[in-house]
């Protein structure tokens with residue numbers, strides 16, 4: 273494409289809220305075969321809400337939630353924010369925690385009132401030798417509804433479960449349909465549980481779900497698709513997504529996302545919905561076609 277046609281293309285796209293970092297990226301959207309979407313904050317609103325609490329028979333709900341709130345108050349994860357808000361909303365006074373530690377992709381731990389409190393995935397419980405018994409089945413039931421369920425352990429014992437749900441953006445399904453019409457394969461990449469991710473994926477028409485990917489491995493998953501000979505565009509919003517955005521042939525950051533993601537990307541989507549993804553692919557193709 274000539275510089276003028278690219279300028280015209282980027283100008284038109286800017287009106288639509290699609291900001292290319294440079295003209296070369298317009299051209300580069302040509303031939304993209306696979307779109308990889310981050311789940312939380314990209315396909316979904318990224319504003320999870322507390323939905324369910326289950327407590328093991330030896331424990332009391334208020335005590336368990338006060339401990340969970342104490343730990344999660346130290347975490348900056350959107351899941352943590354949802355739990356703290358939900359617990360406070362129940363009128364429960366949150367305890368104080370010490371020795372907080374975040375284990376990216378697995379959960380969090382801290383000491384509350386002398387007891388170690390863990391909140392997170394099955395793997396977190398396994399690696400800490402906490403037996404969850406039949407709780408795994410209840411957890412799976414929440415996950416089939418698209419909720420993210422987290423297990424709670426206090427003093428080395430299974431104490432309960434807490435579930436949050438994040439809703440999909442109203443526009444995600446229609447935007448993914450447009451991507452399909454453009455001949456693109458659409459995958460979703462997340463650190464969340466496989467079943468939760470599949471339930472969300474089904475709601476919006478995702479072709480392929482890649483779940484339970486720890487933050488450091490998101491970029492590797494992009495490389496794997498590239499090794500299959502595919503040209504990949506990655507769309508994300510979080511700090512976690514930055515390496516994957518950089519590795520992808522085209523990185524697209526949601527404009528309301530973190531600065532780190534925006535810096536790593538080639539395109540910023542100001543509108544924050546997935547129609548902009550289809551727009552940018554379409555625009556790149558059109559700009560090229562105009563000069564032929």
Ligand code: ADP
Pocket residue numbers: 311312344347349351352376377378379380391392393420421422461462463464465485486487512
């Ligand atoms: P995503 O890619 O969806 O942002 P993450 O990689 O951040 O997911 O987290 C993966 C999983 O780790 C979560 O689904 C959750 O089970 C667990 N987890 C992460 N942060 C927390 C937290 N603050 N409290 C409890 N569990 C957490």
Ligand code: MG
Pocket residue numbers: 310311312313314508509510
């Ligand atoms: Mg995200």
